[in-house]
Amino acid sequence: MGFFAGLFFGVAFGIGFIVCIARYQIVRSARRADLAAIIAAFARMTVADSRKLLPGEYYPPWVVFAKRQKLSYSKLQLNWLNLQLNKIWPYVDEAASDLIRSSVEPILEQYKPIILSSMKFSKLTLGTVAPQFTGVSVNEGDPGEITMELEMQWDGNPNVVLDILTRVGVALPIQVKNIAFTGLFRLIFKPLVAEFPCFGAVLFSLREKKQLDFTLKVIGGDLSALPGVSEAIEETIKDAVEDSITWPVRVVIPIIAGDYSDLELKPAGILEVKLIEAKELTNKDIIGKSDPYATLFVRPLRDRMKSSKTINNQLNPIWNEHFEFTVEDPITQHFTIRVFDDEGVQASELIGCGQVAIKDLEPGKVKDIWIKLVKDLVIQRDNKNRGMVHLELLYCPFGTESGLQNPFDPDFRLTDLEKALKSGISETDVDPAKLAAQKKKEVIVRGVLSVTVMSAQDLPAVDLLGKSDPYVVLMMKKTEQKLKTRVINNTLNPVWNQTFDFVIEDGLRDLLMCEVWDHDTFGKDKMGKCIMTLTRVILEGEFTETFNLDGCKAGKLTLHLKWTPQTIVRD
Secondary structure, eight states: HHHHHHHHHHHHHHHHHHHHHHHHHHHHHHHHHHHHHHHHHHHHOOOOHHHSSSSSGOOOOTOOOOSSSSOOOOHHHHHHHHHHHHHHHHHHHHHHHHHHHHHHHHHHHHHHTTTTTEEEEEEEEESSSOOOOEEEEEEEOOTOOOEEEEEEEEEEOOEEEEEEEEETTTEEEEEEEEEEEEEEEEEEEEEEEEEETTTEEEEEEEEEEEEEEEEEEEESGGGOOOOOOOHHHHHHHHHHHHHHTBTOOOEEEEEEOOOOOGSOOOOEEEEEEEEEESSSOOOOOSSSSEEEEEEEEESOOTTTTEEEOHHHTOOSSSSEEEEEEEETTTTTTTEEEEEEETTTSOOOOOEEEEEGGGGOOOOOOOEEEEEESSSSSSSSSOOSSOOEEEEEEEEEEETTOOOOOTTOOOOTTTHHHHHHHHHHHOTTTHHHHHHHSSSSOOOEEEEEEEEEEEEEEEEOSSSTTTTTOEEEEEEETTTOOOOEEEOOOSSSSSSSEEEEEEEEEEGGGOOOEEEEHHHHHHHEEEEEEEEESSHHHHHSEEEEEEEBBBTTOOOOOEEEEEEEEEEEEOO
16 A cells, blocks of 8 residues: 555656646746747837837937948958958049049039139049948848948048139139048949849949038148138038939949930929928027028938028918929938028028928828927937927829829829920920929919818817807918808807808918907907918818817817819919
8 A cells, every 4th residue: 555655656746747847848938939039029129119118318328329220241241341342442442533533523513602713623532541331231122123231431531632713813722631421322233134243233322421521721821811712612512422422313333234224313203392380489589589481402402402581580480482392212302391590690590400201292192291390300309399390292203194183283194295395395305304494384273262160179268167259260361361250159169160262363372371269348369270271172172171279289170171273374
């Protein structure tokens, strides 16, 4: 009996021990799998994820988030790449110097300031110090191409001398010294072919310019003796870099003989921008209020940047201005706006800036948007309220077959050849951007705007008894036509359902301004307002929308808008 009891106990203990070991192994394996999943999740973390985990106020002062993953190759591979570049640098220097001279000199001549007669290189070598690659990545994209991006840093010793001739006949040999450059270059191998080396051409471009610093020195003289010349030359050099190799500009280098004209830079569409208004801008003046104006651009070139008018002594300006920009690459390009305080003869002071990716715009569809202004578009740690800007954006691509119509261009749905024939332009000159520039005229869109003021919700309580007596004032900004609804007593959620008609002479350049007021025997209180363009209703014919009211926390106004066109007349 004792034997069997001992045997049973031994077998039970053994089975129990085995079960415990097996369970421990299962738990240990599960912990390892969970740890592996956590590590994999950390590996997939983006900058946005990091910002969610660690709010901005807890960042150490030395932390700077990059826009993209910096390295995808190991440090050993980068060291090998830099070693090979050092070996071949003398040959790269000779070839690159000739290429820079031939391609940049014409652009320098194009952007030279009016005070200069000519700008040419008398000496141009890149020196003995090769750049260093600090990051390499291969992007997955079009299956017919391979895209490689290389982050490069260069603190070189180039010998660059520009011969400058001023309008007054003074010749100045100017040396460009202490060049410090950091940027991200893009190489696209395209198209992929069956014969060696397996691609037809290489596209080369500066994808992102992170730093470009240099100093100018007159050989045997002082550049400060000619006021304004140094600043003008610096701006010209930076414009030349932007216009010659900065993406979406690309240099196409054929490897296998063939026609690669389709790879060259071409306009892809037009971005129509209406700068409507801004609100709650930061006051930069000690006495009075800021005098805001805006600069707008897709590419930061002086001849492509647009500026609005200045609204004096106003932190809630209404501009109502229209601008047009050429887009070459809607996938990567952005629309940027910067708002400044005009300081008169002194340099303008930046209030804030904002940006919209063109790829986020639906082609042919109006996007009404409020952009929050920030201090810096790259490092956005500033939580200060700098105000907001109200924009209307419409991206219209060239060559679409979708039947989209751009109200700023009645011929939008015509083919390039039809536009050329209609405008009397040569059939061979069918570049979309040139056609748009040559046929650009005033477009007047006339019609009747019917506005039905349907209702309002969550209006603020203005009266002592916790209610309000709201009514709505409608006004067209350009013509100053003004109409108003009846008063609805003792309510914060009024229903009007009243329709008003406005005869509009210039629909693309007018604004509908809606103000909600509280009626009172002894006065009136503005409860909130909203401002809108007519572009959307012109495009869509009619729509119903609920608009947030500026000036109150939660108030909304519901409107139905309908457009009845009359004629489109070209001046």
